[in-house]
Amino acid sequence: MYRLCHPGDGEEAPDLPHGIVKRKRTLKRGETLYRAGEPFRNVYAIRYGSVKTSLVTDDGRVQVTGFHIAGELLGLSAIVTGRYNCEAKALEAAGVCEVRFDQFGELSRQLPSLQYQMLQIMSQELLHNQELMLLLGKKNAKERLATYLLNLSQRFEKRACSYTRFNLTMSRSDIGNYLGLAEETVCRIFSLFHEEGLVTTRSRQIQLNDLDRLKAIARG
Amino acid sequence: MYRLCHPGDGEEAPDLPHGIVKRKRTLKRGETLYRAGEPFRNVYAIRYGSVKTSLVTDDGRVQVTGFHIAGELLGLSAIVTGRYNCEAKALEAAGVCEVRFDQFGELSRQLPSLQYQMLQIMSQELLHNQELMLLLGKKNAKERLATYLLNLSQRFEKRACSYTRFNLTMSRSDIGNYLGLAEETVCRIFSLFHEEGLVTTRSRQIQLNDLDRLKAIARG
DNA sequence: CGTTCACTTGAAAGTGTTCAATTACTGTGG
DNA sequence: CCACAGTAATTGAACACTTTCAAGTGAACG
Structure with missing residues (x-):
């Protein structure tokens, strides 16, 4: 399948006809x-x-x-x-x-x-x-964050990365502004999930310890 | 411009090539x-x-x-x-x-x-x-409803209908489920807008009395 | 080593929801 | 045309959740 552009770092030639800007x-x-x-x-x-x-x-x-x-x-x-x-x-x-x-x-x-x-x-x-x-219209804060983490996980899985341990490239504030929550709320829910053993967070490094329970929370 | 299908009630021939199902x-x-x-x-x-x-x-x-x-x-x-x-x-x-x-x-x-x-x-x-x-992530209830009403108004304007007086074909509950609000909240805001003279509502018939003020509320 | 920015946590305050009760419509059949 | 039934809309009061504001901790970087 042709692609507009190959993902990846390399300098591989794009598989498009020549002459395309x-x-x-x-x-x-x-x-x-x-x-x-x-x-x-x-x-x-x-x-x-x-x-x-x-x-x-x-x-x-x-x-x-x-x-x-x-x-x-x-x-x-x-x-x-x-x-x-x-x-x-x-x-x-x-x-x-x-x-x-x-x-x-x-x-x-x-x-x-x-x-x-x-x-x-x-x-x-x-x-x-x-x-x-x-998510924005119907889910509460826990559901939102759980949904978000699982979504990231899935995307990493597709790309053959670890889907239980990864780095968040975005700030808590970014996450909040994506999920319709205040930055502080995002922090609180992270802490909550941490306490409950669902995830382990060290700043932007995150590990998902219980995908099933996260899924149960995310529902929808 | 060709269209998939003409809007309107009539039985006008669609302007597509023959043979298209x-x-x-x-x-x-x-x-x-x-x-x-x-x-x-x-x-x-x-x-x-x-x-x-x-x-x-x-x-x-x-x-x-x-x-x-x-x-x-x-x-x-x-x-x-x-x-x-x-x-x-x-x-x-x-x-x-x-x-x-x-x-x-x-x-x-x-x-x-x-x-x-x-x-x-x-x-x-x-x-x-x-x-x-x-709207769902960042606006409060008033802003949501004002935004919604103005949006409807614009769509009716494009279609050469009255853009200050029209019929809502959807229930309060539908509106709530669209705007991420409870049905009751939608009612309350309608009542509020009514009291403030912004709109006149009689069940599903609505008239917008002050577009400018609505716009000021809708912001974003 | 200090400054800055991001993150975390606590307490108070809003905002919207939920639950319950009431009122207004709409449509149907007598 | 009216009465009735069922649905939709409205309103009130208590409650829940999230936000806001404030303070404090931690990590990154010059």
């Missing part, structure tokens, strides 16, 4: 890939590292709309308005492929599977969004 | 279009009426993920898994066009603009989802 770009921790309001020119495929996307209200409240890792595509919600509606910021050192969106028509003529792939990717994102809505 | 279907109020878990075969374009989509947890909590009206497309989040992940139910008498998804590849070969259209539609939905996440 595709620029690699690296980001330092905290660096911004695009900001809300900027004209939409590119979508970005993450090669490595992690990126958060977030919306900000005029009075400064932040909603993190997603944490994205290698293989994921950023910027798709900007297609319809022609401007990015959120901002994307690297959580750690990251690498992305920049793909000019105005070449997508041409691109998908050369690669008919690309069209199908885009549908898949966007559908996946819609699905994910809906699950997040359920 | 496209069945019209009508729904009574409360009737289900598809359920979560069913195999994904069709996407549905709403011709008239309104449809809600919702997720349900095993313990019965409901999250309404959207209220959809004429011109909108349903079922897109099912592409990736091959099963509908939510259920779609008519809020009032409604008509839809059923479009077999396995013919989409063929279809977009005949109608190159369809591909672009799909991207637009899905991007629009992603955008809408993100706004809803901001």
